[in-house]
Amino acid sequence: MAALEVENLVTEFDTANGVLRAVDGVSFTLAPGQITGLVGESGSGKTVTGFSLLGLVDAPGRIVSGSIRLGGTELVGRPETELRRRRGAEIAMIFQDPIATLNPLLAIGAQMRMALEAHRSVSRREANARCIEVLDQVGIPEPRARLGSYPHELSGGMRQRVAIAIALLHGPAVIVADEPTTALDVSIQAQILHRMRMLADETGSAVLWISHDLATVSGLASRLLVMYAGRIVEFGNTAEVLRDPRHPYTRGLIDSLPGTVAAGEPLRQIPGGAPSLSALPPGCAFAPRCPHADVDCAKPVELHERGERGWRCIHPLGPERSDPFA
Amino acid sequence: MSGYVLQRLLQAALVMVAMSAIVFVGVYAIGNPVDIVIPPEATQEIRAATIARLGLDLPLWQQYLIFVRNLFDGDLGRSFIYNEPVLSLIAGRLPATLELVLLSVLSATVFGIALGVYAGYRPDSVLAKAIMAVSVLGFSVPTFWIGLILILTFAVNLGWLPAGGRGQTVDLLGVAWSFPTLDGLRHLVLPAVNLALFKFAMMIRLARAGTREVMLGDTIKFARAAGIRESTILRRHLLKLISIPIITVFGLELGSTLAFAVVTETIFSWPGVGKLIIDSIAVLDRPVMVAYLLLTTLLFVVINLTVDLLFALIDPRIRARGAA
Amino acid sequence: MSAPVSPLARFWAEFRRSPVAVAALLVVVVTSLLAIFAPWVAPQDPYDLTTLSLLDARREPGFVGSGGYAHLLGTDPQGRDLLSAILYGMRISLQIGLAAGTVALFLGTTIGILAAYARGWVETVLMRIVDLQLSFPAILLALVLVALLGQGKAQLITALVAAQYAYFARTAYGAATAERRKDYVEAALATPLSGRRVAFFHLLPNCLPPLIVVATVQIANSISLEATLSFLGLGLPVTEPSLGMLISNGFPYMMSGRYWISVYPGIALIVLIVAINLVGDRVRDQFNPRLRR
Numbered sequence: 056m057a058a059l060e061v062e063n064l065v066t067e068f069d070t071a072n073g074v075l076r077a078v079d080g081v082s083f084t085l086a087p088g089q090i091t092g093l094v095g096e097s098g099s100g101k102t103v104t105g106f107s108l109l110g111l112v113d114a115p116g117r118i119v120s121g122s123i124r125l126g127g128t129e130l131v132g133r134p135e136t137e138l139r140r141r142r143g144a145e146i147a148m149i150f151q152d153p154i155a156t157l158n159p160l161l162a163i164g165a166q167m168r169m170a171l172e173a174h175r176s177v178s179r180r181e182a183n184a185r186c187i188e189v190l191d192q193v194g195i196p197e198p199r200a201r202l203g204s205y206p207h208e209l210s211g212g213m214r215q216r217v218a219i220a221i222a223l224l225h226g227p228a229v230i231v232a233d234e235p236t237t238a239l240d241v242s243i244q245a246q247i248l249h250r251m252r253m254l255a256d257e258t259g260s261a262v263l264w265i266s267h268d269l270a271t272v273s274g275l276a277s278r279l280l281v282m283y284a285g286r287i288v289e290f291g292n293t294a295e296v297l298r299d300p301r302h303p304y305t306r307g308l309i310d311s312l313p314g315t316v317a318a319g320e321p322l323r324q325i326p327g328g329a330p331s332l333s334a335l336p337p338g339c340a341f342a343p344r345c346p347h348a349d350v351d352c353a354k355p356v357e358l359h360e361r362g363e364r365g366w367r368c369i370h371p372l373g374p375e376r377s378d379p380f381a
Numbered sequence: 382m383s384g385y386v387l388q389r390l391l392q393a394a395l396v397m398v399a400m401s402a403i404v405f406v407g408v409y410a411i412g413n414p415v416d417i418v419i420p421p422e423a424t425q426e427i428r429a430a431t432i433a434r435l436g437l438d439l440p441l442w443q444q445y446l447i448f449v450r451n452l453f454d455g456d457l458g459r460s461f462i463y464n465e466p467v468l469s470l471i472a473g474r475l476p477a478t479l480e481l482v483l484l485s486v487l488s489a490t491v492f493g494i495a496l497g498v499y500a501g502y503r504p505d506s507v508l509a510k511a512i513m514a515v516s517v518l519g520f521s522v523p524t525f526w527i528g529l530i531l532i533l534t535f536a537v538n539l540g541w542l543p544a545g546g547r548g549q550t551v552d553l554l555g556v557a558w559s560f561p562t563l564d565g566l567r568h569l570v571l572p573a574v575n576l577a578l579f580k581f582a583m584m585i586r587l588a589r590a591g592t593r594e595v596m597l598g599d600t601i602k603f604a605r606a607a608g609i610r611e612s613t614i615l616r617r618h619l620l621k622l623i624s625i626p627i628i629t630v631f632g633l634e635l636g637s638t639l640a641f642a643v644v645t646e647t648i649f650s651w652p653g654v655g656k657l658i659i660d661s662i663a664v665l666d667r668p669v670m671v672a673y674l675l676l677t678t679l680l681f682v683v684i685n686l687t688v689d690l691l692f693a694l695i696d697p698r699i700r701a702r703g704a705a
Numbered sequence: 706m707s708a709p710v711s712p713l714a715r716f717w718a719e720f721r722r723s724p725v726a727v728a729a730l731l732v733v734v735v736t737s738l739l740a741i742f743a744p745w746v747a748p749q750d751p752y753d754l755t756t757l758s759l760l761d762a763r764r765e766p767g768f769v770g771s772g773g774y775a776h777l778l779g780t781d782p783q784g785r786d787l788l789s790a791i792l793y794g795m796r797i798s799l800q801i802g803l804a805a806g807t808v809a810l811f812l813g814t815t816i817g818i819l820a821a822y823a824r825g826w827v828e829t830v831l832m833r834i835v836d837l838q839l840s841f842p843a844i845l846l847a848l849v850l851v852a853l854l855g856q857g858k859a860q861l862i863t864a865l866v867a868a869q870y871a872y873f874a875r876t877a878y879g880a881a882t883a884e885r886r887k888d889y890v891e892a893a894l895a896t897p898l899s900g901r902r903v904a905f906f907h908l909l910p911n912c913l914p915p916l917i918v919v920a921t922v923q924i925a926n927s928i929s930l931e932a933t934l935s936f937l938g939l940g941l942p943v944t945e946p947s948l949g950m951l952i953s954n955g956f957p958y959m960m961s962g963r964y965w966i967s968v969y970p971g972i973a974l975i976v977l978i979v980a981i982n983l984v985g986d987r988v989r990d991q992f993n994p995r996l997r998r
Contacts, residue, residue, distance in 0.1 A: 109606055111602065111605060111606060139605075139608050139610070140608065141608070142605070142606055142607065142608035143606065143607035143608030143609070144608055147606065147607070148603075148606040150599055150602070150603055150606075152599065155598065155599035155600065156599045156600055156602070156603035157600070157603075158600050158618055158621070158622065159696070159697070159698060160621045160622065160695060160696055160697065161617070161618075161621070162697075169604070169607075169609055169613065169617060170604075170607040170608075170609060173607060173608045173609040173610065173613070174608055205697040205698070207697070207698050207701070208701070218603075221607060222607075396837065400837075407849075407853070408849070408853070517979060517982060517983065517986070518975075518979065520982065521925060521929070521975070521978045521979045521981075521982040522975050522978065522979070523929045523932055523933050523936075523974070523978070524933070525932075525933055525936045525937075525949075525952070526932075526952065526971050526974065526975065529952065529956065529959065529967055529968075529971065530971075532959065533959055533964060533968070537959060537960055537962075537964075544960070633839070633840060636840065636841070636842050637842045637843075637844075639842070640842035640843075640844045640845045641842075641844060643844070643845075643848070643937075644844075644933060644936075644937065647937060648956075659848075659937060662848055662849065662852040662939065663852070663938065663939065665852060665853075670849065670852075674845070674849065677845065678841075681840055681841065685840055
């Protein structure tokens with residue numbers, strides 16, 4: 056059974072510039088123990104998607120329609136008290152910058168116990184034991200001593216491990232990770248990624264890894280979701296998507312990775328910039344930047360699914376088509 | 382941590398020494414101190430004799446040193462006007478001022494923070510907007526004016542509360558306090574409210590600003606994502622995070638409240654130190670001025686020291702820096 | 706792309722969105738105009754003792770006095786038309802508030818920027834003095850200085866400046882220090898000749914937004930402080946009644962029901978101060994990017 060099923064999720068923001076649709080009919084499934092990458096530029100709606108899953112979209116935003124089923128139970132439309140009970144316990148979130156998410160005035164142990172006691176009533180000793188257990192799981196040395204440490208005494212990588220540990224406290228079925236390694240050094244990134252893979256295998260939690268960095272995600276996730284202007288434009292098995300992208304945007308993302316270009320050659324870019332949500336073109340949102348676009352692309356484009364693969368393009372790339380950006 | 386404490390104590394001592402010199406020199410150097418003691422038509426002989434008697438013929442730095450030496454004997458000089466030791470003058474009136482100031486500060490802080498946090502937590506509610514409107518008034522309107530309105534409304538028009546003076550006192554630990562008696566409380570209410578209003582408004586604004594900033598931050602979001610109850614989040618995250626800016630201003634404003642007690646005591650004829658100092662300043666009774674200013678400075682230094690120590694207690698980062 | 710809008714126009718467009726702030730600004734402008742044109746607008750010159758008659762003293766609003774016109778707001782114990790006295794009083798309040806605020810602004814900013822620029826022991830000494838002064842209540846300092854210096858406009862302004870320059874110094878220092886650390890300032894300092902002047906002209910503009918906010922608050926504070934001092938009898942001399950003095954004159958009569966002598970000048974004072982503070986509030990909120998939702 057799927058750990059999480061999202062169907063046609065729509066999240067909108069009521070702003071002075073009008074109603075912005077940050078998440079426009081997004082659907083995907085997360086399987087236990089599997090790491091799924093959600094990739095997109097800033098403004099693509101990937102972070103809002105993550106928050107929507109936890110019901111943490113702040114006003115003036117709200118989930119308008121769609122379904123989010125956690126372990127079979129529908130979450131959309133549930134009262135806040137019920138959502139709060141599931142947050143942290145069944146579905147957890149890791150944020151980007153742990154220096155901002157951890158309270159600098161409280162010790163690590165105190166903050167972990169707070170998260171633990173939110174869903175369970177335990178004695179101080181039991182709480183500490185569990186905290187030490189997860190700290191160990193994320194690879195923090197001397198976990199008992201660390202309980203009394205303060206956030207500023209730890210390095211960035213350690214702080215992020217603590218954040219991950221907090222997410223693991225209740226053994227959630229789903230973990231949403233929003234750019235957790237973006238603020239870290241590359242070498243630490245690699246360690247955290249490796250640790251996440253191990254944890255997903257060990258705990259059987261489904262992980263949704265949100266990132267703008269295709270390079271990091273591709274090494275970690277077994278499945279890939281590519282998002283553009285609030286819609287999923289391509290999805291599938293990571294290796295397949297990278298080897299054989301169908302959507303021109305995905306192709307553009309892959310090509311703009313430094314590794315794909317020979318040394319000394321100019322880096323490739325996708326021309327143009329991310330579209331403003333208040334001024335989206337009818338039909339395919341990527342059309343203004345796409346070299347293949349024609350008049351048919353001005354009509355709304357459906358997601359074309361073929362088994363585990365899918366793309367939202369009426370002129371997909373394939374063996375028949377060469378690289379549009381070459 | 383002890384290094385931090387020592388460092389702060391040393392600074393405090395230095396400040397006291399510096400301020401004592403500045404205050405003394407400032408007050409005695411400008412104008413002619415002896416003018417208020419002797420009538421203008423006094424003869425040269427009487428003038429010279431008075432100057433010598435008061436030690437005013439000595440060079441200023443010598444006067445200062447004598448003053449400091451006397452300090453250690455507990456002698457703060459003698460008032461030119463009342464011809465009484467300044468220390469007993471001040472000590473006699475201090476309890477009245479203390480109970481007024483303490484009552485004001487405590488109520489202003491407790492209610493101000495409570496209302497301010499609410500206004501920051503639910504900024505779009507009607508109550509929040511009303512709170513902010515009231516705070517602008519309390520913040521802008523001069524204390525003396527509010528005192529006038531309070532007297533006009535509650536004493537003159539409604540006749541509920543007395544227009545001035547201190548109520549019945551009760552002896553506690555050898556000192557006369559008025560708050561334990563009902564009559565004393567009746568007399569305390571208006572001046573205390575008057576004095577508290579400014580600080581109250583400031584606490585509201587501070588608590589609101591701090592709350593808004595913290596609530597928009599990631600710490601709260603992360604705590605919510607962990608499924609922690611709102612009440613727990615407010616209690617353990619919010620209050621701690623806003624305490625640092627609040628304590629800073631609290632310390633500063635405590636001194637300001639003490640200073641403004643001067644105005645309130647004048648309006649309500651409250652027999653405290655404030656009224657004493659206003660009268661002394663008006664007639665340039667310098668020994669009293671110097672003593673009062675020094676005591677105020679001492680109070681400030683102590684307040685600042687306490688605030689710094691409180692910081693170290695609350696924020697582990699400051700403890701770490703201090704120990705380094 | 707439309708033509709670029711100047712920062713001032715942008716600021717004004719944003720400012721206009723708050724009806725309260727605009728109303729407050731209007732009040733400030735109107736009172737300023739009234740104050741400037743007081744000699745032409747007021748029915749009586751309250752300083753001209755020849756026009757005063759004790760027969761008119763302490764009369765209620767609407768009373769037609771010996772001058773032949775109705776005293777819209779009543780009269781004070783000296784027989785002065787309260788409306789005129791208030792207009793002239795506002796004039797003085799604004800004069801002093803602006804003068805003290807402006808001088809404190811210049812003095813404080815210079816000290817603050819100097820400290821941030823010079824660094825080293827100059828910075829430490831200057832900022833220690835400023836910090837010391839900041840922790841001392843303004844009113845006490847002003848009281849003592851006024852007592853020692855004597856009464857008069859210049860002395861009062863000096864006392865107010867001494868009590869307030871520290872806020873400007875602190876603000877300017879904070880902004881200038883943050884800016885000074887930036888690379889482009891270091892680069893500018895590294896170039897010879899005009900390097901220093903360039904650096905100075907880079908530090909100053911960045912201090913302006915917070916300084917403007919402090920300035921509005923401090924002008925309101927100056928007015929308030931002057932009124933308090935005058936009320937206590939330590940402000941301006943009796944011949945130039947400011948609003949504070951008018952209020953203090955009327956205080957003894959409050960118990961006997963002649964409230965207008967104190968209340969009307971008081972309302973004028975409050976309106977002025979609150980309006981200035983509201984404008985300052987709005988300006989501060991606009992300059993704070995974090996509160997934009």
